[in-house]
Amino acid sequence: MDTTKPQKKSLQVPPKRPHLTRLSSMTSTKDDVSDGGTDVVVVPHRYMLKRSQSFSSGFAASLGKARKEVGPMEIEDEAAVLPTSPESPGSPEMFGVTPEESAPATPITPITPLDGLPSADTFAFAFDIDGVLVRGGQAIPEAIEAMKMLNGENKYGVKVPYIFLTNGGGKTEAERCLDLSRQLDISISPAQFICGHSPMRELTEAYGTVLVVGGEGEKCRQVAEGYGFKDVITPGDIIKHDSATTPFRKLTAEELRCSKSGRDLSKVKIEAVFVFADSRDWAGDCQIMLDLAMSKGGYLGTLSETFDEGPPIFFSHSDMVWSAAHANVRLGMGALRRMLETLFRDVTKGKELDTIAFGKPQIPTFEFATRLLRQWRKDEHEIDAPPETVYFIGDTPESDIRGTNEFNKHSENDWFSVLVKTGVWQEGTEPAYKPRATVDNVLEAVRFGLDREFGEKGTKVPTKNIIEPLCLADAGEVPSEAIPTAALR
Structure with a gap:
């Protein structure tokens, strides 16, 4: 209980039924998962130097545009409305x-x-x-x-x-x-309304070309572009450019149609990685993020000698698990974050990968x-x-x-x-x-x-x-x- 302010007594209701445990990647320990824990990483000052002029005004403008676009949406379609x-x-x-x-x-x-x-x-x-x-x-x-x-x-x-x-x-x-x-x-x-990636719009002026990970189809690309990111690449774009990136992951016909092409991505400097939503392809997304984390300056296909030249990686939150329709909890973005950090440490023989988390807490x-x-x-x-x-x-x-x-x-x-x-x-x-x-x-x-x-x-x-x-x-x-x-x- 917080002791810095006067508090009234807490209301305690007798327990009725059991529930499941949620772990956070900020608080889980070696006993909770196989590898050691990592604490919350505060956004370093250097990542925030080129912030947009006004978070609130940019936020309002972007949401106004989004609301006009979504207004005519038919929400009778179950697939369009259920998360x-x-x-x-x-x-x-x-x-x-x-x-x-x-x-x-x-x-x-x-x-x-x-x-x-x-x-x-x-x-x-x-x-x-x-x-x-x-x-x-x-x-x-x-x-x-x-x-x-x-x-x-x-x-x-x-x-x-x-x-x-x-x-x-x-x-x-x-x-x-x-x-x-x-x-x-x-x-x-x-x-x-505030969601996990809402604060990421503050970084639109700081980074030019960014990799956006997670979500269904092209949704997160659209969200990022709506926030004001000028050049958004997705894992699908990278796989379409070089199918050898993920040997066991082939794009569907729909993914091939929607993914962008037309330029040599090996010559494009990816300045930051943003995980907007839960990954639908953990293996492929982790491989691509690991490639960038180990890259020389954010260029795909390169390999740093010091393993400290990759772009910053941002996660919209760090919940290890979450409550869904299933009787047991499901793995969340915090688990993906932990997996990426662990893989980086193992592959680089001990180097630590510092990632940045938004959202609660x-x-x-x-x-x-x-x-x-x-x-x-x-x-x-x-x-x-x-x-x-x-x-x-x-x-x-x-x-x-x-x-x-x-x-x-x-x-x-x-x-x-x-x-x-x-x-x-x-x-x-x-x-x-x-x-x-x-x-x-x-x-x-x-x-x-x-x-x-x-x-x-x-x-x-x-x-x-x-x-x-x-x-x-x-x-x-x-x-x-x-x-x-x-x-x-």
Whole structure:
């Protein structure tokens, strides 16, 4: 428990069922895996020298473009909306998108905040996604009810601001919002969403030609180009250029069609490697990244004598395993990272490969979440001040709880960690990083936060004249059933 700030007692709910363990490549030890552990590597200053002029403005512009492109998407197609792996600030107008364009193109009627209700101005929520709201591409049952509660269907009659913060990726933020909107029956904006590779857009000015790894088909190339990377190469491009690169991996007809060619890649300097999403071809991707790590200055086909001349390699997160539809946890990006580092050490006879990780529990990810949440509260809820408390709901002690607790030591407001039992944490074991509250599911987490604010802490329930907005000119008398039930309490 964080001892730097006064804390209320944690809520402990009796255990009900066992869950599985999630390891993080930042915290696993030699006993956890066959090879020794590596710690988080902070992005060296030299990698950040040529940053873009403004992260937030570039972020807004890119998301605005993405939202316009995704707007007409038909999400009735299951394959287009359900994520295959675990996988941004201001109003729609700020992105150059009208309110009509910003709404997800979905055949369902999404949950929306009840009109006229006041917004909680002293606290907010932030959610991990996999294992908290969604599992195996389907909403966890309590998640939909939790969203309803945040949008006003609660005994206090208030709406509560919230954002989403996930290590997952592989799609644009706008597409991920469409996925989550469908799964939770709710309208979600990219202005309240951060995924693992979102911070990578800060490096678009630092690197010219980059290798982007992971994800389905050409998706991650498209995301990277949308961020502003000017020359994006994929493993498919390299295999198409030289099929001997991966002796046992042959491109499909579709991959051959989509992969780019037309230049001699052996003469192209690859300045950085970005793993945007989980690899669909571990052997091939690892071989290509290893070739570059051992190369002379990022040129394919070369071999450094010192093995310290390769391009920097960035991972969007370091979760060793993640919670999917399978009964047991599945290997994640952190496992790929560990495998690459181990192979490099073995092949070079002892040289260490330093890779860089984004996502939770990295402090910059939480700093960006703070900026995004403040902007969302201002634009959507007309609250131009940071919340006093942010309840972060996660299922992973090694990333969600660790990151929240560490950030709380430095943040001006109180970040309150809540661990749920619907993910991969093994109930009955001591969490590697202790949450300030442990509950059964996300609905209980939301209920706990509301009751703590308006009950235990004695926060005053905000009020607002909700009748006047309903009495439109020339609309006649407003029937009582038109007034939100919560407002009549």
